[in-house]
Amino acid sequence: MGDRALAMGTFFFDERLIDDEQGRIDNEVNAFTPHDCADRSFVTSRLDVKCRCLMELDFMTKESQPSGPDLTSGVALTQFVDGKLLGHVGEEEVLLVQDGSEIFAIAAHCSHYHGPLNEGLMVGGTIRCPWHHACFDLRSGDAVRAPALAPLDCWQVEKRDNLVFVREKRVGLIQRGKPPTSAPEKIVIVGGGAAGFAAAEMLRRREFRGSIVMLSSDSSAPVDRPNLSKDYLAGSAPEDWVPLRPDSYYNEAGIELRLNSEVVSINARHVTTGKGDQVAFDRLLLATGAEPVRLSIPGADQPHVRTLRSLTDCRAIIDTSKTSPRALIIGASFIGLEVAAALRARDIEVHVVAPEKRPMERILGPDVGNFIRALHEEHGVIFHLEDTVTAINGQRATLKSGRTLDAGLVVAGIGVRPRLALAEKAGLVIDRGVQVNAFLETSATGIYAAGDIARWPDPHSGERIRVEHWVVAQRQGQTAAINMMGMREKFAAVPFFWSQHYDVPINYVGHAEQWDEIAIDGNIRARDCLLKYKRKGRVLAVASIFRDLASLQAEVQMEDEMIQSV
Numbered sequence: 427m428g429d430r431a432l433a434m435g436t437f438f439f440d441e442r443l444i445d446d447e448q449g450r451i452d453n454e455v456n457a458f459t460p461h462d463c464a465d466r467s468f469v470t471s472r473l474d475v476k477c478r479c480l481m482e483l484d485f486m487t488k489e490s491q492p493s494g495p496d497l498t499s500g501v502a503l504t505q506f507v508d509g510k511l512l513g514h515v516g517e518e519e520v521l522l523v524q525d526g527s528e529i530f531a532i533a534a535h536c537s538h539y540h541g542p543l544n545e546g547l548m549v550g551g552t553i554r555c556p557w558h559h560a561c562f563d564l565r566s567g568d569a570v571r572a573p574a575l576a577p578l579d580c581w582q583v584e585k586r587d588n589l590v591f592v593r594e595k596r597v598g599l600i601q602r603g604k605p606p607t608s609a610p611e612k613i614v615i616v617g618g619g620a621a622g623f624a625a626a627e628m629l630r631r632r633e634f635r636g637s638i639v640m641l642s643s644d645s646s647a648p649v650d651r652p653n654l655s656k657d658y659l660a661g662s663a664p665e666d667w668v669p670l671r672p673d674s675y676y677n678e679a680g681i682e683l684r685l686n687s688e689v690v691s692i693n694a695r696h697v698t699t700g701k702g703d704q705v706a707f708d709r710l711l712l713a714t715g716a717e718p719v720r721l722s723i724p725g726a727d728q729p730h731v732r733t734l735r736s737l738t739d740c741r742a743i744i745d746t747s748k749t750s751p752r753a754l755i756i757g758a759s760f761i762g763l764e765v766a767a768a769l770r771a772r773d774i775e776v777h778v779v780a781p782e783k784r785p786m787e788r789i790l791g792p793d794v795g796n797f798i799r800a801l802h803e804e805h806g807v808i809f810h811l812e813d814t815v816t817a818i819n820g821q822r823a824t825l826k827s828g829r830t831l832d833a834g835l836v837v838a839g840i841g842v843r844p845r846l847a848l849a850e851k852a853g854l855v856i857d858r859g860v861q862v863n864a865f866l867e868t869s870a871t872g873i874y875a876a877g878d879i880a881r882w883p884d885p886h887s888g889e890r891i892r893v894e895h896w897v898v899a900q901r902q903g904q905t906a907a908i909n910m911m912g913m914r915e916k917f918a919a920v921p922f923f924w925s926q927h928y929d930v931p932i933n934y935v936g937h938a939e940q941w942d943e944i945a946i947d948g949n950i951r952a953r954d955c956l957l958k959y960k961r962k963g964r965v966l967a968v969a970s971i972f973r974d975l976a977s978l979q980a981e982v983q984m985e986d987e988m989i990q991s992v
């Protein structure tokens with residue numbers, strides 16, 4: 427979860443937060459004052475949460491009101507700014523949105539991590555969240571695009587005498603339509619991660635009435651995996667933020683979730699698990715994700731040398747960190763550096779060893795690479811770049827340069843490999859991933875693939891691509907679910923990912939494996955920038971820091987280009 431995700435805590439801002447988190451909030455209160463919250467530059471990421479905590483505490487203790495006018499008393503259209511007006515109904519923050527001649531009243535915060543929708547972008551009857559680009563239908567509140575999966579509350583609006591009044595909450599707005607009569611009876615999902623969970627959830631959301639069996643080799647129910655290298659690892663997110671849904675959800679939704687169930691083979695119409703169970707399917711989704719590349723150096727098999735993919739991995743790193751004042755991170759890309767930031771929050775001395783000249787240069791270019799390095803150094807991370815670890819003997823790591831570093835915890839973040847063994851064994855067409863068509867169907871009819879394993883024809887780049895992004899995996903799971911029910915929807919979402927380093931979020935839309943120019947607007951060091959990655963003058967991808975609206979606009983622009991090119 428991005429540090430911004432700490433805002434999710436406000437969903438749970440209740441007695442428990444007051445009791446259990448009082449110490450943490452006290453510290454935050456000591457460091458910040460409500461006055462700080464008025465300053466937009468402070469209201470970002472973790473600070474945003476601190477401010478929210480303060481404001482919530484302030485609200486609870488001084489019986490103050492949430493921000494903006496009381497919308498039940500009526501507001502004038504002239505008060506709207508860029509078609510939006512933030513106010514409240516009782517204690518709930520509500521956003522009024524003007525779309526043409528219509529006015530909608532929706533919850534002011536995104537159902538993903540509580541992003542501020544008043545800073546979002548309205549596009550064709552929807553609003554997109556500025557933080558991680560979730561998209562909601564204004565009319566019904568439905569979460570039409572991941573990463574948000576839950577709808578927004580909506581209120582009745584009345585226009586009278588040039589004033590807009592917000593009335594009661596509206597219910598039953600979401601019309602799903604029925605699945606086609608040709609919908610299959612049995613759907614099996616292999617994988618309990620981003621794509622697998624989003625598929626199961628979408629099947630039930632679209633009222634699929636057949637059986638859903640989700641087989642996962644994980645020991646825990648689907649988790650918010652991005653959180654594992656961010657706030658949960660840093661110790662600032664409580665345990666119950668990590669599951670995507672509480673355990674009770676699966677029974678209630680009629681999703682048979684079988685954990686510790688590794689699928690080892692696929693036959694004509696059933697899969698077989700390592701325990702010998704056979705599960706029949708009419709449609710099958712493969713969403714086996716990726717696994718971390720392991721170190722192949724002497725000493726890599728010691729218990730304090732870890733990788734990070736699952737909740738179990740994360741807990742093991744946390745346990746080891748408790749007795750290790752110094753950690754060594756091998757690899758300076760997203761996971762490695764997010765882990766570095768999280769461990770610094772635990773006051774652990776962190777060294778990063780990586781072969782490249784600059785962190786993340788391959789994806790984001792040299793200027794962002796320099797910035798990221800400086801940012802981590804400001805937080806005390808010690809880099810050993812253009813170097814590699816050649817052996818780990820007990821707690822002593824030897825580098826190619828001849829240096830040695832002592833560390834009680836080693837985390838290797840040297841990349842991931844898609845988990846293709848099952849698809850390969852089943853004879854599916856493989857092309858550095860499982861090859862799928864625009865409908866996410868593999869070379870075998872009725873077998874679909876989504877997420878980190880899938881290589882699909884991306885209409886924006888015009889290339890077959892495979893990416894390792896949370897939001898893409900979820901959206902592919904959703905599209906695959908719709909197609910498994912018998913509909914025909916192309917997967918055409920522009921790729922999006924985010925990464926979080928301390929209080930600095932990086933958003934990225936599009937896909938640029940290679941570029942010949944990076945156009946920088948703004949100032950990277952000032953954390954206010956938009957970078958366009960171009961090839962032959964065409965913008966392939968856009969990275970941004972605190973330019974959320976521009977990032978959303980870039981996404982829409984790329985979507986428009988796709989529509990025009992069809």
Ligand SMILES: Cc1cc2nc3c(=O)[nH]c(=O)nc-3n(C[C@H](O)[C@H](O)[C@H](O)COP(=O)(O)OP(=O)(O)OC[C@H]3O[C@@H](n4cnc5c(N)ncnc54)[C@H](O)[C@@H]3O)c2cc1C
Nearest residue numbers: 617618619620621643644652689715877878894895896899
């Ligand atoms: C620590 C961490 C932080 C991340 N942070 C971000 C981020 O900030 N932003 C971002 O965009 N992306 C992030 N990612 C990447 C993102 O999490 C992945 O792209 C996404 O999870 C891929 O979804 P998936 O469903 O393809 O695979 P996964 O979520 O990995 O799920 C795969 C599932 O398949 C199961 N499985 C595998 N093989 C079998 C089998 N044979 N039988 C049964 N089950 C099987 C696994 O146990 C797992 O449950 C992060 C990844 C990690 C590890």
Ligand code: FES
Nearest residue numbers: 536539541555558
């Ligand atoms: S907070 Fe809205 S998409 Fe994440």
